[in-house]
Amino acid sequence: MSERPRRTQAERTAATRARLIDAAYDCLLETGYAATTVGAVQERAGVARGTLLHHFPTRASLMVGVVEDIADRRLAVLASPDAPPTGQGWDAVVDLLWRDLQSPAFLAALELWVAARTDEPLREALVPLQERLFAAIHRAVTALVGDDPRAPTLVQFTIDLLTGTTMAGMLGPGRARTAVVVERWKDALVTLAGERR
Structure with a gap:
């Protein structure tokens, strides 16, 4: 059984970014814009606050x-x-x-x-x-x-x-x-x- 190749840093970065965007998109659909806060997206994506802020420094x-x-x-x-x-x-x-x-x-x-x-x-x-x-x-x-x-x-x-x-x-x-x-x-x-x- 062969091991899966390890993902590159760029692939991991892209995957985390996509997970954050998907979480924000789902928040928008389920709870609306006002409730789509940085904290709500962070929780839904299951990442540390620093990780979210690294990719997206502001809600904007x-x-x-x-x-x-x-x-x-x-x-x-x-x-x-x-x-x-x-x-x-x-x-x-x-x-x-x-x-x-x-x-x-x-x-x-x-x-x-x-x-x-x-x-x-x-x-x-x-x-x-x-x-x-x-x-x-x-x-x-x-x-x-x-x-x-x-x-x-x-x-x-x-x-x-x-x-x-x-x-x-x-x-x-x-x-x-x-x-x-x-x-x-x-x-x-x-x-x-x-x-x-």
Whole structure:
């Protein structure tokens, strides 16, 4: 039986950093931004305080790491094998964006968006990553519908409508209502894009 090769320092550092980010991400999902303190993340990750502070000297730096991770998680939804193939039309666009907005990564991002309203360092970290995410969404959507000059506007309308619908459905028993809104928006997009369904 051969021994596993010993991990390098860089591998151990990366693993600890990932564990801390995962712990912070889980805290955001389960208890929200206010309760995602350095102490809570340290406890959940099972590391010494000095270890956490070595990787993330401030809560803001920890949240920046989480923001980057969330952007990567959401981009993975867009690039997953479940993503529709190119040329599938607007129904596929709505389904793809809706799947992203139902993911835990979106809920964690939502926690950070709200906090960023009054947290300047968090906002500064969130804005460029959000721009990167939206650029990736627009590229993914363009691949689905082709190079339609209406696509940027229709994509933005779709993102805004589905985001609002997701948020409205979070606080009440609105699952059936949100499904109706999604289907109605698919019908509206067909009209707006001048296509047949």
